[in-house]
Amino acid sequence: EAQVTQNPRYLITVTGKKLTVTCSQNMNHEYMSWYRQDPGLGLRQIYYSMNVEVTDKGDVPEGYKVSRKEKRNFPLILESPSPNQTSLYFCASSLEWERRDTQYFGPGTRLTVL
């Protein structure tokens, strides 16, 4: 089944404790991105990746890192999480650069930073 998976789905952590949210897709998609969703703000793009080893900042990249060592995986790294990073996070992928507008979303990861 074609899908985007995220792990964990729920995470409660404390300020400053490094964490990684994994994202994996099995559709051989080139384009992947991360969003955060906050009440009243909709979804905002954090980072995106056009292909392996190619990443770029979205609208709200501060406090986040990403890597794209393999095509299927695009982990989101919070080196030193803070309470303002408490949010619902979505990973998304698109077939190819030319069709990067059509995104498949993962199920979301709800992160709470205490």
Next chain:
Amino acid sequence: AQKVTQAQTEISVVEKEDVTLDCVYETRDTTYYLFWYKQPPSGELVFLIRRNSFDEQNEISGRYSWNFQKSTSSFNFTITASQVVDSAVYFCALFERNFNKFYFGSGTKLNVKP
């Protein structure tokens, strides 16, 4: 300035009523795409429609219809004969192709009461 504005934060209707969700966007890009997504209480994002900037034809899919008007930069979504299962948060989104940027509106929460 907001790129995508969904002025209706929350709407409540009674089942079988028609309801229109408004979306106004702002872009200087000549090539862009507009989307509607549904987010039910379970939290996942469900793709509903994609429209490119060169195609102003309205679209109907069952009880759903979309009205795209470039002259007013609007992409409104109408649900005819609403049902309780339509209760969700609906997001309008814009992708600027030449800038590789996605923008989501803040969402409209639709409550359909039996």
